[in-house]
Amino acid sequence: MxxxxxxxxxxxxxxxxxxxxxxxxxxxxxxxxxxxxxxxIIAFKDFRYDRGFLGSGWIGFKNFEFFFKSNDAWVVLRNTIGLNVLFIGITLVVSVGIALMMNEVRSRKMIKVTQTIMFFPYFMSWVVVGYLLYAYLHHDYGIINQLLQFFGLHSISWYARSEYWPVILTFMYAWKMAGYYSVIYYAGLMGIDDTYYEAAALDGASRWQMVWKITLPMLKGIIIVMVILQV
Structure with missing residues (x-):
């Protein structure tokens, strides 16, 4: 007792x-x-600066009605949902791919260096990333346009052409975030028992078959959790 x-x-x-x-x-x-x-609650109010956050009158769903009746409603929804689907999907594929490649490297020093390099963009502010992108895409002084001119091609007005931006934004998001997620997936790979791979090797399985039949199924739980968190 x-x-x-x-x-x-x-x-x-x-x-x-x-x-x-x-x-x-x-x-x-x-x-x-x-x-x-x-x-x-501000979405349900007729917000006025002189009355403040709590003093503004309630208008129910009128703001939503105004938005969905406007011509921009479909464009805004398409961009928001479409871009986020691209961000999550491409980043998932890239980060899992990086984690799988790191898993094949046997040098611990090389893995540490790679992880540090891949993780660095995650700590950068989006403001800094925006300025880096501006340095590359500026019409007159951008690095990409300078290269195009060097090869005798015309400069591209990146900021005036909407068709390029889904690719540019997705690329920059993947560049910034893939390193962070790859470290998480790599940690998950470290938890897989080596005996699975040894048994598969004895059965004559190739490295690609091991990835599809062992690695990805064992990593499925972490992938699902990370995708849910991103959503």
Whole structure:
């Protein structure tokens, strides 16, 4: 009985310590992720700066009615949903591909260097990424247009041509985020038991067959979770 009580006290003390440690993160999450959700009510109000957030009158679904009756509703929805599908799909394929390639490398030093290089863009602000892109795509001084002129071709007004931007935006998103996700998928690959591959090798399976029949099925759970989080 005494032993049970002591065990209960230790368990409570441990839980209290862990709760206190988690409290700052929970408070930050609540303040920056949950409190701003209250701002969604602005969609149902006739917002006026002089009356403020709470003083503006309620108008129900009139803002939504105005949006869906406008000519831009379809374009906005298509761009938002379409681009995000492209972002998630392409980034998933690229990041899983990078993780699979890293899994084939046997040099630990090489893997660490590769992970660092691939992870670096993730820490860059989108503002910095935007300026980098501007340096490449500027009509007169952009690196790409300078190369086109060097080879005797005409410059392209990238910022005036909408057809290029789905590709450009998808490429930049994949470039920035793929390294981060590839590290997560690579960590998942590290958890796969080597005996599966040894058994497959004894049965005469090729590396490609091992990827399709062992690696990807074992990685499926992490892929599903990461895609859900992105959605």
């Amino acid at each position: 005494k032993e049970k009580r002591n065990r209960g006290r230790v368990s409570r003390r441990k839980n209290t310590t862990l709760t206190i440690m988690a409290l700052p993160a929970a408070v930050i999450l609540f303040l920056f992720s949950y409190v701003p959700i209250a701002g969604l």
